[in-house]
Structure formats: C-alpha cells, structure tokens
Amino acid sequence: MTEPLTTEHLIARSIGGDRRATGRLLSLVERGGPEADRIAELTHAGADAGRVVGITGAPGSGKSTMVAALVAAFTDAGDRPAVLAVDPSSPLTGGAILGDRVRMAAVDSTAFIRSVATRGHAGGLALSIPGAVRVLGSAGYTPIVIETVGVGQVEVDVTAAADTTVVVVTPGMGDAVQANKAGLLEVADVFVVNKADRPGADDTRRDLELMLELGHVTGQEDLGHRPPIVMTNSLDGTGIEAVRRAIIAHGDHLRSSGRLVERHRRRARLELATRAGLQFDHRVRQALDSPAMRAAIDDLAAGRLSPGSAMRVLAPLVDPTAR
Amino acid sequence: MLAKLGLDGHDRGIKVVARMLRDAGMEVIYLGLRQSTDSIVAAAEQEDADAIGLSMHNAGHLTLGPAMLAALDDAGLDIPVVIGGIVPEPDVAVLTRAGVAAVLGPGASAEEVVATVRRVVGRR
Ligand SMILES: Nc1nc2c(ncn2[C@@H]2O[C@H](COP(=O)(O)OP(=O)(O)O)[C@@H](O)[C@H]2O)c(=O)[nH]1
Ligand SMILES: [Mg+2]
Numbered sequence: 001m002t003e004p005l006t007t008e009h010l011i012a013r014s015i016g017g018d019r020r021a022t023g024r025l026l027s028l029v030e031r032g033g034p035e036a037d038r039i040a041e042l043t044h045a046g047a048d049a050g051r052v053v054g055i056t057g058a059p060g061s062g063k064s065t066m067v068a069a070l071v072a073a074f075t076d077a078g079d080r081p082a083v084l085a086v087d088p089s090s091p092l093t094g095g096a097i098l099g100d101r102v103r104m105a106a107v108d109s110t111a112f113i114r115s116v117a118t119r120g121h122a123g124g125l126a127l128s129i130p131g132a133v134r135v136l137g138s139a140g141y142t143p144i145v146i147e148t149v150g151v152g153q154v155e156v157d158v159t160a161a162a163d164t165t166v167v168v169v170t171p172g173m174g175d176a177v178q179a180n181k182a183g184l185l186e187v188a189d190v191f192v193v194n195k196a197d198r199p200g201a202d203d204t205r206r207d208l209e210l211m212l213e214l215g216h217v218t219g220q221e222d223l224g225h226r227p228p229i230v231m232t233n234s235l236d237g238t239g240i241e242a243v244r245r246a247i248i249a250h251g252d253h254l255r256s257s258g259r260l261v262e263r264h265r266r267r268a269r270l271e272l273a274t275r276a277g278l279q280f281d282h283r284v285r286q287a288l289d290s291p292a293m294r295a296a297i298d299d300l301a302a303g304r305l306s307p308g309s310a311m312r313v314l315a316p317l318v319d320p321t322a323r
Numbered sequence: 324m325l326a327k328l329g330l331d332g333h334d335r336g337i338k339v340v341a342r343m344l345r346d347a348g349m350e351v352i353y354l355g356l357r358q359s360t361d362s363i364v365a366a367a368e369q370e371d372a373d374a375i376g377l378s379m380h381n382a383g384h385l386t387l388g389p390a391m392l393a394a395l396d397d398a399g400l401d402i403p404v405v406i407g408g409i410v411p412e413p414d415v416a417v418l419t420r421a422g423v424a425a426v427l428g429p430g431a432s433a434e435e436v437v438a439t440v441r442r443v444v445g446r447r
Binding site: 019020022023024026027089090093094095096097098099101102105108109112113114115117 | 341342344345346347348349350351352353354355357358361362365366368369370371398399400
C-alpha cells in the first residue's frame, strides 16, 4: 500500500465504501492479536444489524455456484451482500488453494467476496469469522453469506456465527442420509436440494422429509420452525429466489420469536469460551516449559510420579490461586 | 492470487503453479479462466492480495501485461505482478521495464516459482 493508514482511518474508509480498506481490515482480523482486538473494539457496535447466513454441504454439492446466484438475488432485491468463502488449509504445509471465486465470477465485482483459509489452528476460525463478520457488518454489508465445507469443527464454528444455516444436499447416493450422519441436518434452518435438474431429486426431498418427520433431526430445538426444503438448479437459477425468501422468513421468525437474541447470546458465549480457551492453552504450554514442570514431566515419564501428583505441580503454575 | 487473463482456455499450467505455491505453505486464491483486468482489480482489493500471478498462452502478454499494471495503478494498488507463460526473451525485457515484477517460463521448477513469489512479495 502506498501510504500507511491507521486502523481508525481504515475503518472510516471501509464504512465509506472503500473495498480496499475493507480487504485490508479483514487481513488484520485474520492475523489476530492486539490489532484484531482493536478492530473489534471499533467495529462491534451495531455490526449485528446484518443478517449472517451460513451455507454448508459436501464438497461439489454446488455451494459456491448457489452462493453466486443467491448473492445476485439479494443484490437485485436491493441488498448489499458479502461472502466469506472458507476452504481448508493443508494440514501438512499450511498452504491452501481457495477456488470458490471461480464459480462466483458473475458477481465478483458487485458483491464483496473474501476467501478464507481455515489455517488449522484450534479455534482460529471461531475467532476470525466473528471478527470478519463485524468488519463487513460495520461496512454496511448484509447479508453476510459464509460458505463452508460441511465437515467437522470448522463447520460447527461457522454455523455458530450464523443466524440462519442453509444445508445443501444433492440427489443420489443417499446424500441426505449421509448429511444426517454427519450431523449436518441438525444445524439446518433451511434445506436446499441443489442440482434438482438431476435424476433422484424427488427421492432426496422425500428422504429429507422422512428424516424430519421421524425426528432424526434431533438438534432442531427450535420447535416453532420447521426447516423448509427448497429445490434448486443453481446453473439456471431455478429456486434461488425461493431460497432467498426462506432465509428472510427464517430471519423474521428468529426476530419475532425472540430467538435471535438467544442465538446472539450463544454466539457471544462461544466467542468468549474460545478466547478463554486459547489463553488458557497458552498458559498451560508456558507452564509445561518451566523448569519445575520439566522435572515433574521427567518423573512422570520415569514412573516416579503419578499423573495426579504431576497435575498438583502443574495447577499452581497455570493458576496461582489454584491449590 | 492467480488468474488467467484473456480468452485462451488453457489452465493446466496455472493449476500446477497453484499447487506448487500451496505446497510451499502459501494461500493461493484461484480466480479461474477468462478474467479481465477489472475483475482482477476487484478481487485483489477484496482479497488484499500480496502478489498477482497471471498466466497467458496466446501471446497477449505485451498488451495484457501492461494493461494489468495500468489497471492496478488506476485503482491505487501497489501489488507485484508475475507473468507466467511462453514469453520470448526480448519481450521479457519489455515487460520488466514496464513494471512486471517477474516472468516465469513454462519450464520453471517449483523452487524457482516459489522463490520468485517470495522475492516479489518480500520487496513490497
Ligand atoms: N447440474 C447441476 N450442476 C451444478 C448445480 N450447481 C452447481 N453445479 C456444478 O457442480 C460443480 C461443483 O460446484 P461448486 O459450486 O464448486 O460446489 P461446492 O464445492 O459445493 O462449492 C460445478 O461443476 C458446478 O457447475 C446445479 O444446480 N445443477
Ligand atoms: Mg465451494
């Protein structure tokens, strides 16, 4: 960048619509540390005004294609959407190939799209996603659509950051059943059967309906809301407007039932728990590296000390008030 | 950030480069085929890219390369641009003089590709 800008300047510019400033802020948030805290300090107020929509499902189910179509529909309706497209980092090298933009080429200058690598470190996304959502929210983007591959902790962290979670399944090979096993259906507020142009789409819908009826979707604690099932062909746009409406309807339900407050509270709790957990981990690691602990570890390894006794050495080093 | 600028549809080389960089621990944003200078500028802003790699195979580098630099300049973006593809030696000099940070030929090894990207990013 030509001139170094202070965080305050960047935020002012970002709020004024400068996408470069927004892009820069997102990098700083991703990096974490005091700078990210400072940005959170300056962007947290009112950032929750925007809708946050999580889109999850198996790789290749058409999430990115659908997000592009959905974002276009929101733009047509007068909204100013942004996308966080999350892809996994390689656990071996830490590198990543983030390719979601390929499918979003048609909307990549109207919407704000940001690629995000999971970066592997525990709880990393659980902190950086809420931070990124704050930056985008304070810049006036809504809805903020987060695309993730539907597996594991990342998906859980991301759906926790969303008001509304859309689970994408595709026809064939018991996809709906697989999604159920993966726990994906439990987090769904809206189901999308994408690639509905393919054979078997109606079977997939029936599978989903059956699972909903049989109560397999146990996590659906929100009894006032039965997740709708929307059939889409993201290549020609069929059903996309219905997805947009389903998302809005769910948001309205959250608001009118008071559940939005509850979700925000849960989100706040999770964010704090993650922060506290990371800080605690850090302190444990420091304590383990101390000379006193090294001796205790040696003794534990050699069988001279029991695990319980070693813990009694460790605890006061981590928390001096512990006994 | 890697992209195919222009209309040719060969993306094998650029995908190989994407994997080389990923395997070196970099985060590679792949934009895909048929990008324009405008779409690359928009993506570079949103992604806060540290470097841009363009692949060209239809001898368009002498017009497209400088056009990319001009578009970045217009947007006020100071991001190094590396061009990959079959570029004849005299054209390499022309591009470098025009402000392209580096040119990589089709035979470049993974080490060369990675070292080049590290160098141009580090110089920022
Ligand atoms: N037939 C059909 N193909 C689709 C549809 N949506 C996406 N695809 C294709 O599915 C493939 C994977 O799409 P992508 O959006 O990258 O999936 P993602 O991995 O879930 O993000 C691409 O080849 C898309 O063109 C659809 O509704 N119908
Ligand atoms: Mg995708």
